[in-house]
Each structure stands twice: as C-alpha cells, then as structure tokens.
Amino acid sequence: MAAEEELKVEEGGGGKGKLIIVIAAVVVILGGAAAFFMMGGSDEPVPEEGAQELTLDEEPAAESAPASSGSKADMGTALYVAMPRPFVFNVPGASRDRLVQIKVQLLVRGAEREELAKKHIPLIEGGLLRVFSGANADDLATVAGKEALKVRALQTVQEELNTIVGQKVVENVLFTGFVMQ
Structure with a gap:
C-alpha cells in the first residue's frame, strides 16, 4: 500500500515539471517574437535635426539646375x-x-x-x-x-x-x- 502511494506522488510531480517546461518554452517564444517585432522597425533612416529631407522627385535647394530626365x-x-x-x-x-x-x-x-x-x-x-x-x-x-x-x-x-x-x-x-x- 505504501508503494502505491509513492507511485501516485511521483506521477503527480512529473506533470508539474512538464507544465513548467511548456510554460517556459511559450514565454521564450513570445519573448523572441516580441523582440523581433520591436527591433524590426522601419527601414527608413531617421533624418538628423536641421537636415533637409528630400523625396525622389525633389532636388536639393542649393542646386538651381533644372532636373534632367536621366538624373x-x-x-x-x-x-x-x-x-x-x-x-x-x-x-x-x-x-x-x-x-x-x-x-x-x-x-x-x-x-x-x-x-x-x-x-x-x-x-x-x-x-x-x-x-x-x-x-x-x-x-x-x-x-x-x-x-x-x-x-x-x-x-x-x-x-x-x-x-x-x-x-x-x-x-x-x-x-x-x-x-x-
């Protein structure tokens, strides 16, 4: 009878260990996904203060030459x-x-x-x-x-x-x- 009680106690403890491992794995996966999305960000460079931002259709203000079709x-x-x-x-x-x-x-x-x-x-x-x-x-x-x-x-x-x-x-x-x- 004592042997049966020991077996029941050991079976219950193994389930908690597996549950802890599964929870830890989920936390690691979610943390990795969060880090991926946080660091992914935008590929566009952040302009420095005082820097003039140009689009593809604009030319710098210092250049007064007209835009050519091959620029x-x-x-x-x-x-x-x-x-x-x-x-x-x-x-x-x-x-x-x-x-x-x-x-x-x-x-x-x-x-x-x-x-x-x-x-x-x-x-x-x-x-x-x-x-x-x-x-x-x-x-x-x-x-x-x-x-x-x-x-x-x-x-x-x-x-x-x-x-x-x-x-x-x-x-x-x-x-x-x-x-x-």
Missing part, C-alpha cells in the same frame, strides 16, 4: 546584381599565359532594371566573357589596364542590352574579385 533621383535606388559565377579564362602575356578569375556585380537603378538585368544574365555573361577573353595579361597587371577593361565591359553590356530592351539598364560594371595567376 539619379528619377532613376531609383542603386541595386547590385551579382553574376552567378565568376569568370575564369586564360589571357596571353609577353612572358607566359595567365589564368584570370573575375567576380562581377552590375550596378542598376530601380527594381525594374534589376529584374531586366537578372532576366538577361546569359546575354550579359556572354558579352563579358567575350570582352574579358580579348584582354592581355600585361595590360591586366596594371590599374589602368583593369579600368580600361571595366570601361569596355560596361560599353559592351550597355550596347547588348540596349538592342534587346531598348533602354540603358546597367549603370556600372564592378569587379568585386580579381585574381590573376
């Missing part, structure tokens, strides 16, 4: 489209051939142009590979040679996308990684 404010925010894989190719050099790897991102303005650039990535990759493989290892060893390659790459991408889309989609070609062996 950066009209075009939208800067977005970066990464090429899905780095470009790896051989280039001839005076002493020996070199292996080059370039990681590229494209600067576009606005979500519409970002979608256009993403849609035409195979066309962009083809044009960039054609420009890159025509380079010379001796030129790529200098800063001026790398800048000239970026300019040629930008011109090629803009020309090819202009024939397909009918507008300037890419504003700049950025090398985010450059390795030459």
Whole structure:
C-alpha cells in the first residue's frame, strides 16, 4: 500500500515539471517574437535635426539646375546584381599565359532594371566573357589596364542590352574579385 502511494506522488510531480517546461518554452517564444517585432522597425533612416529631407522627385535647394530626365533621383535606388559565377579564362602575356578569375556585380537603378538585368544574365555573361577573353595579361597587371577593361565591359553590356530592351539598364560594371595567376 505504501508503494502505491509513492507511485501516485511521483506521477503527480512529473506533470508539474512538464507544465513548467511548456510554460517556459511559450514565454521564450513570445519573448523572441516580441523582440523581433520591436527591433524590426522601419527601414527608413531617421533624418538628423536641421537636415533637409528630400523625396525622389525633389532636388536639393542649393542646386538651381533644372532636373534632367536621366538624373539619379528619377532613376531609383542603386541595386547590385551579382553574376552567378565568376569568370575564369586564360589571357596571353609577353612572358607566359595567365589564368584570370573575375567576380562581377552590375550596378542598376530601380527594381525594374534589376529584374531586366537578372532576366538577361546569359546575354550579359556572354558579352563579358567575350570582352574579358580579348584582354592581355600585361595590360591586366596594371590599374589602368583593369579600368580600361571595366570601361569596355560596361560599353559592351550597355550596347547588348540596349538592342534587346531598348533602354540603358546597367549603370556600372564592378569587379568585386580579381585574381590573376
């Protein structure tokens, strides 16, 4: 009989322990959710005191030039489209051939142009590979040679996308990684 009473007491205590664990789990989950919503906030920056807030359609008061249709404010925010894989190719050099790897991102303005650039990535990759493989290892060893390659790459991408889309989609070609062996 005493053994049965001990069993009943032990069964009752285990239920309270489980209840405490469940309550603690609920409190942790609710606390995490509350912290997520509290810290989520607005993505808009808070203007400093005395700072003039501008919208996309306005220009700063200090500038008196008329707004052109191609101004950066009209075009939208800067977005970066990464090429899905780095470009790896051989280039001839005076002493020996070199292996080059370039990681590229494209600067576009606005979500519409970002979608256009993403849609035409195979066309962009083809044009960039054609420009890159025509380079010379001796030129790529200098800063001026790398800048000239970026300019040629930008011109090629803009020309090819202009024939397909009918507008300037890419504003700049950025090398985010450059390795030459």
